[in-house]
Amino acid sequence: xxxxxxxxxxxxxxxxxxxxxxxxxxxxxxxxxxxxxxxxxxxxxxxxxxxxxxxxxxxxxxxxxxxxxxxxxxxxxxxxxxxxxxxxxxxxxxxxxxxxxxxxxxxxxxxxxxxxxxxxxxxxxxxxxxxxxxxxxxxxxxxxxxxxxxxxxxxxxxxxxxxxxxxxxxxxxxxxxxxxxxxxxxxxxxxxxxxxxxxxxxxxxxxxxxxxxxxxxxxxxxxxxxxxxxxxxxxxxxxxxxxxxxxxxxxxxxxxxxxxxxxxxxxxxxxxxxxxxxxxxxxxxxxxxxxxxxxxxxxxxxxxxxxxxxxxxxxxxxxxxxxxxxxxxxxxxxxxxxxxxxxxxxxxxxxxxxxxxxxxxxxxxxxxxxxxxxxxxxxxxxxxxxxxxxxxxxxxxxxxxxxxxxxxxxxxxxxxxxxxxxxxxxxxxxxxxxxxxxxxxxxxxxxxxxxxxxxxxxxxxxxxxxxxxxxxxxxxxxxxxxxxxxxxxxxxxxx
Amino acid sequence: xxxxxxxxxxxxxxxxxxxxxxxxxxxxxxxxxxxxxxxxxxxxxxxxxxxxxxxxxxxxxxxxxxxxxxxxxxxxxxxxxxxxxxxxxxxxxxxxxxxxxxxxxxxxxxxxxxxxxxxxxxxxxxxxxxxxxxxxxxxxxxxxxxxxxxxxxxxxxxxxxxxxxxxxxxxxxxxxxxxxxxxxxxxxxxxxxxxxxxxxxxxxxxxxxxxxxxxxxxxxxxxxxxxxxxxxxxxxxxxxxxxxxxxxxxxxxxxxxxxxxxxxxxxxxxxxxxxxxxxxxxxxxxxxxxxxxxxxxxxxxxxxxxxxxxxxxxxxxxxxxxxxxxxxxxxxxxxxxxxxxxxxxxxxxxxxxxxxxxxxxxxxxxxxxxxxxxxxxxxxxxxxxxxxxxxxxxxxxxxxxxxxxxxxxxxxxxxxxxxxxxxxxxxxxxxxxxxxxxxxxxxxxxxxxxxxxxxxxxxxxxxxxxxxxxxxxxxxxxxxxxxxxxx
Numbered sequence: 001x002x003x004x005x006x007x008x009x010x011x012x013x014x015x016x017x018x019x020x021x022x023x024x025x026x027x028x029x030x031x032x033x034x035x036x037x038x039x040x041x042x043x044x045x046x047x048x049x050x051x052x053x054x055x056x057x058x059x060x061x062x063x064x065x066x067x068x069x070x071x072x073x074x075x076x077x078x079x080x081x082x083x084x085x086x087x088x089x090x091x092x093x094x095x096x097x098x099x100x101x102x103x104x105x106x107x108x109x110x111x112x113x114x115x116x117x118x119x120x121x122x123x124x125x126x127x128x129x130x131x132x133x134x135x136x137x138x139x140x141x142x143x144x145x146x147x148x149x150x151x152x153x154x155x156x157x158x159x160x161x162x163x164x165x166x167x168x169x170x171x172x173x174x175x176x177x178x179x180x181x182x183x184x185x186x187x188x189x190x191x192x193x194x195x196x197x198x199x200x201x202x203x204x205x206x207x208x209x210x211x212x213x214x215x216x217x218x219x220x221x222x223x224x225x226x227x228x229x230x231x232x233x234x235x236x237x238x239x240x241x242x243x244x245x246x247x248x249x250x251x252x253x254x255x256x257x258x259x260x261x262x263x264x265x266x267x268x269x270x271x272x273x274x275x276x277x278x279x280x281x282x283x284x285x286x287x288x289x290x291x292x293x294x295x296x297x298x299x300x301x302x303x304x305x306x307x308x309x310x311x312x313x314x315x316x317x318x319x320x321x322x323x324x325x326x327x328x329x330x331x332x333x334x335x336x337x338x339x340x341x342x343x344x345x346x347x348x349x350x351x352x353x354x355x356x357x358x359x360x361x362x363x364x365x366x367x368x369x370x371x372x373x374x375x376x377x378x379x380x381x382x383x384x385x386x387x388x389x390x391x392x393x394x395x396x397x398x399x400x401x402x403x404x405x406x407x408x409x410x411x412x413x414x415x416x417x418x419x420x421x422x423x424x425x426x427x428x429x430x431x432x433x434x435x436x437x438x439x440x441x442x443x444x445x446x447x448x449x450x451x452x453x454x455x456x457x458x459x460x461x462x463x464x465x466x467x468x469x470x471x472x473x474x475x476x477x478x479x480x481x482x483x484x485x486x487x488x489x490x491x492x493x494x495x
Numbered sequence: 496x497x498x499x500x501x502x503x504x505x506x507x508x509x510x511x512x513x514x515x516x517x518x519x520x521x522x523x524x525x526x527x528x529x530x531x532x533x534x535x536x537x538x539x540x541x542x543x544x545x546x547x548x549x550x551x552x553x554x555x556x557x558x559x560x561x562x563x564x565x566x567x568x569x570x571x572x573x574x575x576x577x578x579x580x581x582x583x584x585x586x587x588x589x590x591x592x593x594x595x596x597x598x599x600x601x602x603x604x605x606x607x608x609x610x611x612x613x614x615x616x617x618x619x620x621x622x623x624x625x626x627x628x629x630x631x632x633x634x635x636x637x638x639x640x641x642x643x644x645x646x647x648x649x650x651x652x653x654x655x656x657x658x659x660x661x662x663x664x665x666x667x668x669x670x671x672x673x674x675x676x677x678x679x680x681x682x683x684x685x686x687x688x689x690x691x692x693x694x695x696x697x698x699x700x701x702x703x704x705x706x707x708x709x710x711x712x713x714x715x716x717x718x719x720x721x722x723x724x725x726x727x728x729x730x731x732x733x734x735x736x737x738x739x740x741x742x743x744x745x746x747x748x749x750x751x752x753x754x755x756x757x758x759x760x761x762x763x764x765x766x767x768x769x770x771x772x773x774x775x776x777x778x779x780x781x782x783x784x785x786x787x788x789x790x791x792x793x794x795x796x797x798x799x800x801x802x803x804x805x806x807x808x809x810x811x812x813x814x815x816x817x818x819x820x821x822x823x824x825x826x827x828x829x830x831x832x833x834x835x836x837x838x839x840x841x842x843x844x845x846x847x848x849x850x851x852x853x854x855x856x857x858x859x860x861x862x863x864x865x866x867x868x869x870x871x872x873x874x875x876x877x878x879x880x881x882x883x884x885x886x887x888x889x890x891x892x893x894x895x896x897x898x899x900x901x902x903x904x905x906x907x908x909x910x911x912x913x914x915x916x917x918x919x920x921x922x923x924x925x926x927x928x929x930x931x932x933x934x935x936x937x938x939x940x941x942x943x944x945x946x947x948x949x950x951x952x953x954x955x956x957x958x959x960x961x962x963x964x965x966x967x968x969x970x971x972x973x974x975x976x977x978x979x980x981x982x
Binding site: 246249253254256258259262263266267269270274336337338339341343344346347350351354355358362 | 737740744745747749750753754757758760761765822823824827829830832833836837840841844848
């Protein structure tokens with residue numbers, strides 16, 4: 001085979017992307033409560049249910065549709081294949097863009113993107129919403145820099161996909177979207193560009209809205225996936241802006257994003273003062289970097305005690321796209337000898353790739369098994385694997401990670417409230433205990449045999465002690481302990 | 496004021512400000528520093544290190560603490576600041592002499608690194624001083640002073656007698672200097688002058704210990720010990736590497752290290768007028784981490800201060816890269832500005848955060864200390880066992896310990912340490928000989944002694960001769976009193 005230098009570069013990108021994706025093949029994917037909830041909702045849909053109406057979550061619906069599609073196509077491996085192909089496609093487009101703009105090493109930034117998006121300390125494996133929005137964000141940028149006649153339509157569609165996958169991530173698109181609509185950036189009239197973008201967005205929004213309208217769940221959809229996120233979810237629980245900064249520094253440090261972040265931010269800011277042919281785009285990309293970490297500052301997801309811990313790291317995953325995009329713009333349009341050519345790119349490339357490559361190598365040679373995860377192998381779950389409860393005969397309380405139990409046993413829970421994290425976040429959540437009472441009502445209605453209870457786990461702290469007391473009283477009255485460990489216990493219906 | 500003077504003023508102000516973070520009321524506590532201070536107090540009271548105090552560090556740190564104590568409670572801080580200022584100014588002058596576009600940049604970086612609280616644990620550790628000596632060695636080496644070889648020898652000796660392993664940093668630079676000295680006779684002269692400089696530092700030390708009849712102890716504890724016991728336990732290269740990476744990440748040294756290493760490697764490939772110096776500086780950087788390979792405990796969070804040595808290595812390598820680079824990606828002022836921001840930004844943030852959250856060192860208010868302050872013991876009347884964190888009790892109360900074994904870490908590290916309990920026996924004898932009134936123990940520390948027989952021996956000794964004055968506090972510390980005194 002006669003391969004040119006460019007093809008070698010492309011081959012490298014494909015190989016790196018494939019190898020890094022292999023870290024998270026189903027037996028080795030990382031257990032995470034959020035992903036289990038998405039998978040669970042996908043299963044509910046497969047059995048004829050509707051998100052929000054039959055199961056509560058506050059994420060926009062595309063992640064559920066994606067999980068539904070994966071399940072319909074074969075399950076875990078189908079999702080892995082879809083995920084891998086998405087990242088491969090984005091990497092390929094990014095590589096082509098680098099080649100088109102004559103970057104000295106067009107493979108460098110796609111490789112960096114793959115290393116970042118597969119950084120286990122940040123991404124929590126495959127399947128998080130922010131992974132998909134990050135990939136879509138990169139594709140958005142590639143489309144923006146291209147010359148396709150329908151590019152504004154595609155930009156609108158991609159914005160729609162991002163919005164209906166993870167709303168806050170659409171904010172990072174804003175500076176680039178504004179840039180694309182600037183009068184001088186295209187010969188087409190601004191109004192036409194806006195209309196095309198809107199049409200693209202609607203082509204995603206419309207089917208989603210129609211689906212929920214058809215199933216009579218438009219109100220639930222609006223309340224849970226939108227209103228909820230603007231109300232409860234933006235209530236900050238941290239003390240100060242300083243806490244946010246410290247948390248950000250910690251995650252960048254311990255997630256091995258620090259060098260890339262610093263290099264991209266430094267070169268981005270310097271490019272505003274150095275000679276660069278497209279400072280507006282540099283500015284837009286700097287804005288995108290800032291806005292891609294905005295979830296950290298929107299609050300609502302983090303409690304103060306976690307400010308010094310590596311939690312909610314996936315909020316930073318979108319940096320894998322925004323930092324690579326910023327570096328691309330710096331290198332593609334620079335006119336400074338200090339930044340131009342292969343030497344500068346090689347130096348900065350070595351800086352940004354070394355630490356992440358080492359981390360990937362270390363993780364790749366010590367892959368953990370999903371089945372050996374502490375939650376996946378807890379004694380109560382092993383018991384349930386043996387006795388195989390049916391639909392609505394198991395309820396998990398107080399540990400979102402163990403929504404995994406429903407999925408691994410292939411059953412549906414008795415209540416729509418499988419996600420209960422808010423009891424640990426907000427003082428005012430379920431103040432009248434209406435939700436808790438509805439859960440207890442469902443348990444009694446279905447005479448649910450088993451409860452995996454984590455309410456007294458040392459990792460949990462109910463913000464409202466009355467909830468815990470009410471739940472404990474209910475358990476003591478109707479259930480008896482069966483087996484368990486330090487954190488969670490399996491209970492069985494008394495009669 | 497011209498631009499150079501302004502830059503120098505900036506360096507001086509930065510150096511003073513960063514040093515102020517660790518002025519005596521705000522310095523960070525560490526057991527090693529307590530032992531060094533105790534060593535200084537031992538000399539001040541007319542006794543001799545190694546003979547009257549066991550430690551395995553070379554003697555200069557004790558002499559420096561002696562000088563600091565003699566000057567008052569702020570003495571050591573002023574000495575430390577003086578050394579930092581001297582080093583910064585000399586480095587600044589070297590940068591200026593070689594027309595670096597930002598001569599203040601490397602002195603600033605050096606000060607930020609040497610004052611990074613996450614790594615250095617405040618002021619007063621041996622590696623901080625060896626960093627000063629290493630940078631001075633590098634500056635003198637590149638200067639043209641007529642006595643530079645003598646000065647280099649002197650600085651090598653100061654490093655050697657402060658922290659032996661750090662002298663390895665100078666080995667590649669020594670080779671570089673000798674290789675470039677010219678003809679064989681010039682090389683011989685350079686080596687001879689360096690040896691003379693080394694001797695000028697070594698001789699007074701040897702004479703001091705000879706006069707005090709403790710040359711054998713000095714040799715055994717400060718040298719032989721470090722080649723036998725201290726290097727006995729090995730670790731795998733993988734865990735060593737992980738430890739290094741973790742420490743650099745956690746200490747904010749990752750970016751300076753990465754930038755210096757990457758630029759060093761690229762200098763060898765790109766246009767550069769002095770690649771030999773770059774190679775020597777890269778080797779020096781690698782050797783400045785030699786203790787990580789040698790020490791059994793390296794890679795742990797509580798040995799973060801091992802990373803301090805990088806402050807000198809990184810700055811010297813960056814200087815070697817910047818001063819002789821011909822390639823625009825290395826030499827252009829804009830390139831250096833970008834590297835400068837990368838090098839300093841994270842460390843500046845850390846310093847700013849630390850400076851705005853300084854914690855004043857409070858007096859220990861645990862019951863044992865309150866009792867001891869109310870009933871101050873005299874010399875030899877207090878012994879601390881099992882807790883290195885309480886070694887400062889001796890210097891706080893200004894008393895000498897009854898035994899030379901105040902540093903007891905080795906019982907927790909090496910199972911083969913004191914297998915016959917001879918050292919423990921000698922401690923017991925010393926306590927009984929001096930009729931030592933108080934014993935301050937830490938149950939948590941004692942439980943970490945590796946050999947059960949040593950633990951039992953000690954507990955047995957304590958219960959036989961001492962009785963509790965106070966019940967254990969929440970930290971597990973307990974104060975005991977000699978039995979026959981209380982009767």
